[in-house]
Each structure stands twice: as C-alpha cells, then as structure tokens.
Amino acid sequence: MRNTGAAAVLGALCLFAAACGGTAGTRSGETADGGTFTFAISSDPGVLDPAMGVLSVTNTVLSFAYDTLVHYGPDGKMLPGLAEKWDVTPDAVTFTLRKGVTCSDGSALTPADVAANVNHIADPATKSPVYGVLVPVGMKAEADDAAGTVTLSTPKPFSFILESAPLMFVVCGKGLKDRSALAHGTSGSGPYKLVEAVPSDHYTFQVREDYVWGPGGATTKEPGQPAKVVLKVVPNEQTAANLLISGGLNGAIVYGADRARLEALPGIGKMVLSAGNGQFFYHQGDDRPAKDPAVRRALTQAIDLKELAGIASSGTGRPATGLVLEPRPCQGDTVTGHVPAFDASAASAALDAAGWKAGPDGVRAKDGRKLTLRLLYATTKGAGVQAAAEYLAAAWKKAGVDVTLNGVIDTKLSESLNVTQDWDVVWLPIGVTLPSQLVGFLSGPAAPKGANFAHLANERYEKLVAEAVLKPGEEGCRLWLESESALFEAADLVPAVETTVLVATKNATFGLMAGLFSPTSIRLTEAG
CATH class of the missing domain: 3.40.190.10 (Periplasmic binding protein-like II)
Structure with a gap:
C-alpha cells in the first residue's frame, strides 16, 4: 500500500468507526412529521x-x-x-x-x-x-x-x-x-x-x-x-451542549467535560458508544532507541496502563480488547495477557540490562548517547490526550528517560509521522471495523516511502496476516486475532483504553452503525 497519510487515515478511521452501533435518543412525545433534524459536527x-x-x-x-x-x-x-x-x-x-x-x-x-x-x-x-x-x-x-x-x-x-x-x-x-x-x-x-x-x-x-x-x-x-x-x-463542545439543551440541536457527540453535564439532565436522550482505541506506538527506525525490543518492553513495563486508561478517557473508557471495533468480524480479546505488565522495578532492571545506565543527572545513557524520547500527540483530541501524554512523560522520566512533549494539530501530526519523522513515541487513536484495514500501516514499506509510519517489522504479525487474508470464516479469524496479539507481545504498539463518547439527543431518535448515520432511522418527536 502506498503512503496515504497515516495520521489522517488512522485518526479518521478512529471516528469512522466511532458510535459502533445502536439507537440514540428517547421519545418525549408523539412523532413530528416534516420537520428539521439538526446535528452538530465538530x-x-x-x-x-x-x-x-x-x-x-x-x-x-x-x-x-x-x-x-x-x-x-x-x-x-x-x-x-x-x-x-x-x-x-x-x-x-x-x-x-x-x-x-x-x-x-x-x-x-x-x-x-x-x-x-x-x-x-x-x-x-x-x-x-x-x-x-x-x-x-x-x-x-x-x-x-x-x-x-x-x-x-x-x-x-x-x-x-x-x-x-x-x-x-x-x-x-x-x-x-x-x-x-x-x-x-x-x-x-x-x-x-x-x-x-x-x-x-x-x-x-x-x-x-x-x-x-x-x-x-x-x-x-x-x-x-x-x-x-x-x-x-460546531467546533466547541460546550457550545454544542448548550445548543442541545436550548433546543437549537437535536443531536451531538460529546467527548469532554460537558458529557457529565448532559448525562445528568432529564429530557436528554443518551447513549454511550465506542469511539476507537487510545494507544501509543514506538518508532522503530534504525536510529531510534525503541528499535531494541528490550527497550520497548521496558518502557511499557514502566507504565500503569490501568491508570493511563482512566486519565486518557477521563474515567469514561473501557478496557481495550483489540484494534478492531464492533461490529467486528472476529470476536475475541487480543490484549489481555499479551501486553508487558506494569512493573517499575523490572522496567529499570531491563533498561540496565540493555546497557542504558543512569548518569549523575538521573538520565540514562548508552555509549555516550542519552536515552531521549520525543512524545508526539494531537492537541485537538481533547484534554484527556494531553493528560495522557503528560502521564507517560512523567512515568518515563521517573525511569530515567529524557522526554520532550510535542503537541501539534492534526495536520502537523501527519507531517511529523510521514515526512519529518520527528518523533519517538506517538499517541494515535485507531478504530477500524476490519483488521485488514490496518495491514499497510503496521507492515510493509516504511514512511516516507510507505504507510508504515512506525517502521514496524514484526515477522510473526506479517506471517499470520499473510495466512489470514486467504482464509474466510473461523479459521481466518483465529489468525487475525493472533496477529494482533503478536504486535502487543512485541510492544510494537500499546493499547491503553477503548474510549467512549456520549451521543446526546433532544426530541429525536436515530441509529448509528460503524460510525455512520442510518438516515431512515431518524425520528423527530414533539417536545414533551
């Protein structure tokens, strides 16, 4: 697959699969024919x-x-x-x-x-x-x-x-x-x-x-x-929430602080739906410290993923169970038991064993080179992502890593991933409905020549995918699930949380499936 802009595609697919499926809204009166349904887009x-x-x-x-x-x-x-x-x-x-x-x-x-x-x-x-x-x-x-x-x-x-x-x-x-x-x-x-x-x-x-x-x-x-x-x-969620309450909107998807306010209000229809996974990738280019799998595993062990999940989702997330969201063709938990467990002491010992020793300033170094990480994330993804980045930085600094936070807007994120390659770790949401949609990003030619922005080279993943893509049904699903676990076991990427959103409505109901509206399901109701 050629490079199509990993940040743009992955970030987009995250919400392409947001609102995995269901009907939002509560009927507060009789149906209202011939009216106007107004919905906020961000x-x-x-x-x-x-x-x-x-x-x-x-x-x-x-x-x-x-x-x-x-x-x-x-x-x-x-x-x-x-x-x-x-x-x-x-x-x-x-x-x-x-x-x-x-x-x-x-x-x-x-x-x-x-x-x-x-x-x-x-x-x-x-x-x-x-x-x-x-x-x-x-x-x-x-x-x-x-x-x-x-x-x-x-x-x-x-x-x-x-x-x-x-x-x-x-x-x-x-x-x-x-x-x-x-x-x-x-x-x-x-x-x-x-x-x-x-x-x-x-x-x-x-x-x-x-x-x-x-x-x-x-x-x-x-x-x-x-x-x-x-x-x-309506780019501002607070504005969207206010419009919904006042009747200026019939529906909106809310991620942030206004979610709790809307959830507490009577007369607001509410549905909590998945909005993609929150996770981070390690850059495995030749000149990057995370090319060494021992370093990736150690850095992962230094993170309390349960605590990180709560921070990234502001307490509204669910445990991550895989990269593919509902309605997923292959059911199963590919995460549990396959991600290096939190153990700060083991992380420190592993970094020592990999040759990264703490210096007088507490920062680890090897062969005269300090262990530095440039942590990239999108500032447009909400306060939870900012807080998650700060948590990661603090945990890694405690482990002896010199971390620089680099928050950028979405377009700059794509440029950094694919062109300048100026990062070591990136927080990048994913949400797709087919595991095949990710293959070009998780294997194959590395950026900037290909879409493999993290320079991944997981032979087991590639072997399993090559077999899985040829087999339909249960046999193929078993291989697809194993291929995801192979990525997590190698700490190529680390799933932290399945984030959720609130779909809030007023005087209307509607259905969503795989992130898309079902327009024929929209029903306007009289104000109750």
Missing part, C-alpha cells in the same frame, strides 16, 4: 467526493446522501442495501442489485455505476486515500447490466471481500461524469440530497420522498422522518 467535512473522503466527519456527511451495496446489521451480519442478494467466493463477491433504484438526479442506478466507483478508487491516477483501506488493494469490478449484477474480485483470496462493501459509498448520475461537482455537492442514491453547503457553517439536506430501498427495505415515508437535515459545524 469540523468542516472538506471535499465531499466519496473517493477522497478519509475524514470521519466527511463520512458522517456522506452517509445521508449515499448508499452502499450492503449494510451492517445490529449483530454485525450483512443486510441488503443496493444489493438484494449476493454470492461470495474466496476471491470474489457478486451482487444482484435491487430494481428501481434511482440517483438524486432521477437517473437509474446501474451495475456499471457501481463498478465505475470501485474502479475509479483503484485507479492509481485517482490517488484515493481510501484505496487499500476501504477498497482492498487489487480489487476490480465488472458489471453485467443485462443480468443486473456487479462482481468485485481480488487477485487472490481475501477474507473480508464481502465485509468491505458496507463502507463503499456509491456515486451515480451526473457525479460519475463530472466528479468536480462532488467537491461541494452530492450525487447519490441515498435518502437525502445536499441542497445547501456553507463551508465551516452548515450543510442542509432535503429528503427524497421516493426513497424505498434503505437497509432491509427501509423508506423515508415513516412517521417522524424529517423533511430536512441540517449538519451544523
């Missing part, structure tokens, strides 16, 4: 072309206007979407499309349209950041308009060939002919059409009253379905 979504939609907020916006071939059900199983049925083989899946599906411009959706989307993303000239992440490397699509089918295939067996489909938005109509129109517009078969885009302020969608092909046959004709949806850009 930043502007940028370019709205699904082939370039790597940011989580972008995919939130896109989920109103675009459909996918299939959808995740509450139990993780596939539900019909644009496809009414499908046939899976180890290296291909053939979808039979529903009849009567139309694009927002009135044109009929065809198998050729679906194939064009996949092949556009897979075209090297597109430089799509979702290629190799949401669309598997080497995938191609072939349409049979007469039969009403489209076949997605890979050069060799791929264990999640079907499970990749719920994350591929399908462009149709005029947008296929002129993708420049997708910069600030939509051209999809989804239940809503974008009618107004005011960057950094709001995005307004109008319902499609003829929409009858949603998940499991859902329509937009149900009582309480809003006629309009307004996604309002």
Whole structure:
C-alpha cells in the first residue's frame, strides 16, 4: 500500500468507526412529521467526493446522501442495501442489485455505476486515500447490466471481500461524469440530497420522498422522518451542549467535560458508544532507541496502563480488547495477557540490562548517547490526550528517560509521522471495523516511502496476516486475532483504553452503525 497519510487515515478511521452501533435518543412525545433534524459536527467535512473522503466527519456527511451495496446489521451480519442478494467466493463477491433504484438526479442506478466507483478508487491516477483501506488493494469490478449484477474480485483470496462493501459509498448520475461537482455537492442514491453547503457553517439536506430501498427495505415515508437535515459545524463542545439543551440541536457527540453535564439532565436522550482505541506506538527506525525490543518492553513495563486508561478517557473508557471495533468480524480479546505488565522495578532492571545506565543527572545513557524520547500527540483530541501524554512523560522520566512533549494539530501530526519523522513515541487513536484495514500501516514499506509510519517489522504479525487474508470464516479469524496479539507481545504498539463518547439527543431518535448515520432511522418527536 502506498503512503496515504497515516495520521489522517488512522485518526479518521478512529471516528469512522466511532458510535459502533445502536439507537440514540428517547421519545418525549408523539412523532413530528416534516420537520428539521439538526446535528452538530465538530469540523468542516472538506471535499465531499466519496473517493477522497478519509475524514470521519466527511463520512458522517456522506452517509445521508449515499448508499452502499450492503449494510451492517445490529449483530454485525450483512443486510441488503443496493444489493438484494449476493454470492461470495474466496476471491470474489457478486451482487444482484435491487430494481428501481434511482440517483438524486432521477437517473437509474446501474451495475456499471457501481463498478465505475470501485474502479475509479483503484485507479492509481485517482490517488484515493481510501484505496487499500476501504477498497482492498487489487480489487476490480465488472458489471453485467443485462443480468443486473456487479462482481468485485481480488487477485487472490481475501477474507473480508464481502465485509468491505458496507463502507463503499456509491456515486451515480451526473457525479460519475463530472466528479468536480462532488467537491461541494452530492450525487447519490441515498435518502437525502445536499441542497445547501456553507463551508465551516452548515450543510442542509432535503429528503427524497421516493426513497424505498434503505437497509432491509427501509423508506423515508415513516412517521417522524424529517423533511430536512441540517449538519451544523460546531467546533466547541460546550457550545454544542448548550445548543442541545436550548433546543437549537437535536443531536451531538460529546467527548469532554460537558458529557457529565448532559448525562445528568432529564429530557436528554443518551447513549454511550465506542469511539476507537487510545494507544501509543514506538518508532522503530534504525536510529531510534525503541528499535531494541528490550527497550520497548521496558518502557511499557514502566507504565500503569490501568491508570493511563482512566486519565486518557477521563474515567469514561473501557478496557481495550483489540484494534478492531464492533461490529467486528472476529470476536475475541487480543490484549489481555499479551501486553508487558506494569512493573517499575523490572522496567529499570531491563533498561540496565540493555546497557542504558543512569548518569549523575538521573538520565540514562548508552555509549555516550542519552536515552531521549520525543512524545508526539494531537492537541485537538481533547484534554484527556494531553493528560495522557503528560502521564507517560512523567512515568518515563521517573525511569530515567529524557522526554520532550510535542503537541501539534492534526495536520502537523501527519507531517511529523510521514515526512519529518520527528518523533519517538506517538499517541494515535485507531478504530477500524476490519483488521485488514490496518495491514499497510503496521507492515510493509516504511514512511516516507510507505504507510508504515512506525517502521514496524514484526515477522510473526506479517506471517499470520499473510495466512489470514486467504482464509474466510473461523479459521481466518483465529489468525487475525493472533496477529494482533503478536504486535502487543512485541510492544510494537500499546493499547491503553477503548474510549467512549456520549451521543446526546433532544426530541429525536436515530441509529448509528460503524460510525455512520442510518438516515431512515431518524425520528423527530414533539417536545414533551
């Protein structure tokens, strides 16, 4: 996989899988027909072309206007979407499309349209950041308009060939002919059409009253379905919370201090959902101290991960059980018993054994070189991440390490990871729904030539993945789970916590799955 900007993709996928699944809200009255549903998004979504939609907020916006071939059900199983049925083989899946599906411009959706989307993303000239992440490397699509089918295939067996489909938005109509129109517009078969885009302020969608092909046959004709949806850009969570309380919003996702305030209020619908994992990576480049596995394990032993988890999540997290979030295809705990346990004395002894001896100033050195770590983290991820970085620095300084904190905004984080490589440890959230989506970041060519930003070279992980990707079902899952544990045992990355968010609502209910809205599930209610 080529380098697509690890920080951007991993940070985005963290929230792409945020709100893993469920229905938020409580009914406070009768359904209210024909109204407007207003939801807060934390930043502007940028370019709205699904082939370039790597940011989580972008995919939130896109989920109103675009459909996918299939959808995740509450139990993780596939539900019909644009496809009414499908046939899976180890290296291909053939979808039979529903009849009567139309694009927002009135044109009929065809198998050729679906194939064009996949092949556009897979075209090297597109430089799509979702290629190799949401669309598997080497995938191609072939349409049979007469039969009403489209076949997605890979050069060799791929264990999640079907499970990749719920994350591929399908462009149709005029947008296929002129993708420049997708910069600030939509051209999809989804239940809503974008009618107004005011960057950094709001995005307004109008319902499609003829929409009858949603998940499991859902329509937009149900009582309480809003006629309009307004996604309002509200960067400040306190402002979002205040708007929600006053009735200026029907929904918002809250991470920080205002979460407790909203949870205590009557009349606010509440659901706690997973928002990705909090963990840190060690840079294993040739000139880095963490290239030595003994140093990585010692540094990990110096950290009380339970205490770190509470700090990073402000006490609202859950124990990390793996890198893949629900609805995960492979169930199991890959973390417990596979991460070096907290033992400060053992950490100190291990660093001594590795040749890093404490000097007069308390800082360890080896061959005249001090043990220094530059700890990189994003300042835009909330107070918990800042506090987690400070905790890590304090624990490592106690162990004799000279630590420099380097907090930067998201764009600078991506530059530091991929271009300047000016870091030794990075706190980087991850949240994906398929383990295959991470392979290019955890193995292969190192940055800046590839997406392997931490220069990982875990032979056991690579061997297990090479076997797992060829095997579907339980056999493949066993290998995928073992591959994650291999990373933790080598302290290549250290999972600290599964963070959660509060989805807060007022006078509305709605469903979320794999971080995406289920627009046909939105119901407005009269104020109670």
